Amino acid sequence: MIRIGDVLVSEGEGNVYGERMLGGARVWDPFRSKLAALYYAGTGIELLPGMRVLYLGAANGTTVSHVADYTEVVYAVEFAPRPMQDLLEVARRRKNIVPLMADASRPELYAPLVEAVDLLYQDVAQPDQAAIAIRNCTFLRPGGQLILMLKTRSVDVRKPPAEVFRETVDALVAAGLAVQESVWLTPYHQDHAAIVCTKPDGGDS
Template sequence: MIRVGDVLVSKGEGGVYGERMLDGYRVWDPYRSKLAALYLTGRGIDLTPGMKVLYLGAANGTTVSHVADYVEVVYAVEFAPRPMQDLLEVARRRTNVMPIMADASCPERYAPLVETVDLLYQDVAQPDQAAIALRNCAFLKPGGQLILMLKTRSVDIRKEPAEVFQDTLDSLMSAGITVTESTWLAPYHQDHAAIVGTLEHSVLGTDHA
């Protein structure tokens, strides 16, 4: 990952969402991007030029645009029509972004459009966040990595965030995900956590071709 001093940056064309530039690089704002917050509160993973990424919950494409600056291709899944308009503009300016308008809870609907990927990144505000991640692991190659941005209040408002966090960890590990990092994203995002894991084998019994 590229840093200018203590600032996380990426090296693509600027002006995607009003981000500032620093020494010719785009500043990656941790208050706007939970992935940037992970790199500042924890370790995260290295994004490399040959990497293929399936991104669930692409929204307006803020974080997608930074990820695309680092990797080979980003399959960006978004369900809501309004953010999709902004995502399409990001894809126009970054030809390695493949926008897909679909519900991340139904991966079979976009299976014909997505190849096997190195990284599954999920940032969706639904109650069954762990289950969605596990269903989409069908696209993840053995040894591939998962980053789940857990929005605890979206899972169950009646439970304490720490309880939701632990329940999610248990669900992923019981399904065969080896968790390598788990951290809260405060002070950048309250009641949000990041879980990083590795898929040692297909959680569904068969690998996605």
């Protein structure tokens, strides 16, 4: 990952969402992006030029644009029409973003359009977040990594966030994924946690 001093940045065309520029690079704001928050609150993973990424919950493309600055291709899945309009504009300016208007809980609908990926990134605020991630692991190559951004209040508002966090980690492990990092995203995003997993070589998660 690229830092200027202690500031996380990405190298690409600026003014995607009014982000600040620093030394000719785009400042990746952890208060605007949960993935950026992971790099400040925890460790995260190294995004590399040859990586293929499946991004679930692309929204208006804020974080997608930064991921695309680092990687080879980003398959960006978004279901809502309004943010998809913004995402299409981001994709117009970055030729390695493939926008897909689809429901992340039904990966069979976009399976013909997505190749095997090195990173599965999920930021879908649904009650069945773990199940959606597991279902989409069919696209993840053996040895590939999953980053699940868990919005605990979207899973079950009646349960303490820590309990939802533990249950989600348990579900991912039960599906055959190896958890390598789990961290709360405080102070950047309240009641959000990041869970980083690896799909074992030869696994069928």
